[in-house]
Amino acid sequence: MNKRATIGDVARLAGVSTATVSRAIHTPDVVSESTREAVQSAISETGFTLNIAARTLRQQRANAVLVLVPDIGNTFFSEILAGIEKVASARGQTILIGDTAGDRAREERFLSYLVNGRADGALLLNGHLPAGVRGAVVSVSEALEPQEVPHVGIDNAAASALAVRHLKAAGHRRIAHLSGPQNNILTRQRIEGFLAEAGPDAPVIPGAFTIASGRAAADAVLALDPRPTAVACANDEMAIGLIAGLAAQGVRVPQDISVIGFDDIAFAEATIPALTTICQPRLAIGERAMTRLISAIEGTAEAGAEILDVELVERASVAPPA
Amino acid sequence: MNKRATIGDVARLAGVSTATVSRAIHTPDVVSESTREAVQSAISETGFTLNIAARTLRQQRANAVLVLVPDIGNTFFSEILAGIEKVASARGQTILIGDTAGDRAREERFLSYLVNGRADGALLLNGHLPAGVRGAVVSVSEALEPQEVPHVGIDNAAASALAVRHLKAAGHRRIAHLSGPQNNILTRQRIEGFLAEAGPDAPVIPGAFTIASGRAAADAVLALDPRPTAVACANDEMAIGLIAGLAAQGVRVPQDISVIGFDDIAFAEATIPALTTICQPRLAIGERAMTRLISAIEGTAEAGAEILDVELVERASVAPPA
């Protein structure tokens, strides 16, 4: 197994210098047609591929970005990732996915990519930015609280209020909110939007964005007095868990209680009943975020938040109250 | 914003050579205690971090591996990934996740990491290896067909047969199989195991491993004559889709038809009814796969397949026939 071909091998075969080979590859228009062809055939003959480490070292630029997600198995994030990848590959960027799994140590480990030169910038979907991170950064979906960092996402409060308005339009008056984990910015924003539309005294049940927490919340919902006729959940996983939990107690959705979700994950249309929910433009969010990150890396960044529109998708989990 | 500190800056500050700094970092026991401390404090004073590109270039080793998955949003893969990451971080390896999304061009693009030096080896979860891939490779979950490549996974035929045996034990005699996409090795192996246990003439309905294909298969199931009393699905997504599709036609699971899944994804316990299914040891699969890949990279590989045990998890989607 002979070693990998280097740019020097190509140069020798084509009878030119390594500089010319490099130019033939990256700026083909500055070399003459004949040498360009000679280099091309030498490349294919040797099977040459650029050594990325060497390029990165020389250019002081990795052409790679870190994408930090809290849970990669969550389809919500993977669809944003698809948008990110789309523009990344179009712009010659590699993406390095880091799944923090809610672990600060892992988060730090991935963020070290920024300083050790593995990545030129980072897309943060985890709602958290440790102090002292230098370099190009864009927060996605979950805004960073104190920091002034470019952001791409939706208006969570407005979307949450939209869900409540939908329930009110169906005739509901006693509406509860199943919220996310405390200290999470999405949780706070969605609670805020809920209370604004449902009234400041409407009940808020704590959850954790998980199926299990939704299931567990069934008891809390049924214990409410007066019992709500509808529940607006801060994400779909909890809505699905809640429906299962209610069913286990013989409470039917939507006949006895209506449920609305948030996010429109893939399973939302496959549950029984199919879940009415708020759909975020995930692909577009990913695309815009990556586009802005590249600008930030190239120093042409515009600061500020970019807010995209959501859509309410009606399925079968909401009905008029009994 | 001053530039990043290099090993030379550290050396100057500590009053030693760059070689000594490198040794103090990687082989601390060969430098004297005093210089080790001097280097340490110089490192923290300068905030020095190793430039990965430089190390990779010099060592001709990236200390990174590519993980090729067909769909990263599928929790089945993300849990295997967790196992992979666990041993990767313990062994100082970085993992680069590539989501092929079933696209051969993307697959090629990611596999080029092996030749351009970005990765030292690859874990293939996508069941496909283009010709001419050189280097350390381990196939995971989906065995590669013609190639002789180290493999870690389960015995799909045996697991499929296990599902059928469970249905038979519940009293079912007319059992159908909802299979995956054609030309997929998992599909073939699971069909094989199904037929071995259900009989060579038992009906096999084509699917595509997606929720939508499961839902669509409801018609085909109900059109079967005689109508089956149970359906063994080749994965959970299709099982969940099928249950939804049957419900839409007023057919109840498990009262009218029993359904069993395969994989035990997170949503399997949250569906109504909760899904009885086959659970693969995903974490262990990921751990073993990464361990073997590191061996392969270091040249101490043992070839051959490594088969782990599955477990049947009983929930509520299987009942005796009416």
Added chain:
DNA sequence: TGCGCTCATGTAATCGTTTACATAAGAATG
């Protein structure tokens, strides 16, 4: 004392690119 050994450290080559600068050959201009 002189020899050889160990231990800690330094010197400098090396990995494979990119790119500033130099150069040489024509072409265009006066």
Added chain:
DNA sequence: CATTCTTATGTAAACGATTACATGAGCGCA
């Protein structure tokens, strides 16, 4: 014909680490 301007290419210095080899100090032993 001398001069300047293009155009295509070559030369060689980076980039920041690792590591084979050299060196020199200190020690033990005959």
